Structure formats: C-alpha cells, structure tokens
Amino acid sequence: MTKIICISTSPRKKGNTMLAMEEMAKTIQENGGESEIYSLAGKTIASCRACNACNKTGKCAIDDGVNEMAEIIKNADGMIIGAPVYFGTARGDCMNFLQRLGMINLSNQRFLDGKVGGPIAVARRGGHTATLSEMLMFFFINGMIVPGAKYWNMGFGRLPGEVAEDIEGVENFKSFAANVLKVAKQMKK
Numbered sequence: 800m801t802k803i804i805c806i807s808t809s810p811r812k813k814g815n816t817m818l819a820m821e822e823m824a825k826t827i828q829e830n831g832g833e834s835e836i837y838s839l840a841g842k843t844i845a846s847c848r849a850c851n852a853c854n855k856t857g858k859c860a861i862d863d864g865v866n867e868m869a870e871i872i873k874n875a876d877g878m879i880i881g882a883p884v885y886f887g888t889a890r891g892d893c894m895n896f897l898q899r900l901g902m903i904n905l906s907n908q909r910f911l912d913g914k915v916g917g918p919i920a921v922a923r924r925g926g927h928t929a930t931l932s933e934m935l936m937f938f939f940i941n942g943m944i945v946p947g948a949k950y951w952n953m954g955f956g957r958l959p960g961e962v963a964e965d966i967e968g969v970e971n972f973k974s975f976a977a978n979v980l981k982v983a984k985q986m987k988k
C-alpha cells in the first residue's frame with residue numbers, strides 16, 4: 800500500500816496544524832492509501848551543528864528523535880509536513896527538523912529522491928506564503944515531487960481548532976493530500 804507520513808511541527812498536541820494533518824490522513828485513507836501522523840509536540844528539535852558526523856555514520860549525532868523520523872520517512876512513499884507560522888516564517892523547530900533530515904538524506908543515498916509530498920502552513924492572519932516558500936526549498940533540493948492543489952496550502956486559525964472554520968482551507972488541504980497520494984501511487988508503478 801502507498802504510505803504517506805503526515806507530520807505536525809506545532810508545539811500544540813491538538814492545535815490547528817494537527818487538525819489539518821488529521822483531515823489529510825483521513826483523506827489518504829479514504830482514497831485507498833495508508834497514512835501515519837506524527838507530532839513534534841513535546842519535543843525540542845535542535846538546529847544542525849554542522850559536525851558532519853552524519854557523513855561518516857549516516858545518522859545525526861543529536862539524539863532528539865530526528866533519526867527515528869528519518870527511518871520512518873525512508874520506509875514511506877511520501878511526506879506532508881505542516882508548520883504554524885511564527886513571525887511570518889515557519890516555526891524554528893520545523894526548519895531545524897527539515898534541515899537535519901536533509902543532511903541525513905544526503906548521507907544515505909538520497910532516500911528522499913522521488914518521494915512525493917509538500918508543506919502546509921497555518922496562521923491566524925499572515926505569513927503563509929513566505930512559510931510555504933521557505934519549506935518548499937527542502938522538498939526541491941532533495942529531489943522530492945510536490946503536487947499542486949486547488950489553492951496554496953494554507954489555513955487560517957488562531958486558537959486550537961479554529962482552522963476547522965476555514966472551510967476552503969480544509970478542503971484545499973484534503974485536495975492536496977489526495978493529489979500527493981495519487982502521484983505517489985503513480986511513482987510506485
């Protein structure tokens with residue numbers, strides 16, 4: 800079965816990014832795929848230390864869960880990652896995660912190459928597109944395939960759960976998830 804990993808990088812366990820991930824994971828299952836949801840809530844993801852240990856060992860020297868997530872992603876066909884917008888850009892832990900995952904990828908025969916996925920962003924009012932652009936840099940340099948959707952992958956909401964009221968945003972998240980699965984299925988053929 801085609802498996803897509805959905806990751807919320809919000810510190811809120813049940814925040815808006817997680818709500819979006821749940822909707823997308825459900826859509827993937829409804830369309831005949833397999834999905835697993837992960838969250839960075841409760842974790843502190845450090846920034847890359849440029850120690851280059853991964854070059855020699857294939858693993859990150861920092862023991863905070865990124866190596867384990869890299870292994871999970873390696874065994875999947877795609878990855879959707881969501882960030883809350885903080886001061887117009889992605890939450891720091893999200894970019895720390897992506898940058899270290901990128902380094903692990905480079906020291907492991909570029910396992911992300913040809914996997915499908917993309918970013919989504921959630922904010923109260925502004926900064927979504929800059930956040931999406933920032934996160935897309937990771938997907939494109941790592942040989943990943945990013946499908947489009949009906950709109951840019953953004954949702955509006957401040958308090959936990961509020962993004963559910965952004966009907967168009969949630970519908971777009973679902974269409975993005977469906978497209979990720981569709982392309983990932985094609986890539987497996």
Ligand SMILES: Cc1cc2nc3c(=O)[nH]c(=O)nc-3n(C[C@H](O)[C@H](O)[C@H](O)COP(=O)(O)O)c2cc1C
Binds near residue numbers: 814923924957959960
């Ligand atoms: C430190 C911080 C900075 C924020 N910066 C922005 C911002 O630049 N633009 C915006 O619209 N919302 C901003 N917000 C609001 C969050 O993006 C919003 O509450 C979002 O729904 C949080 O997602 P979550 O529930 O998944 O954590 C900020 C929130 C925090 C805590």
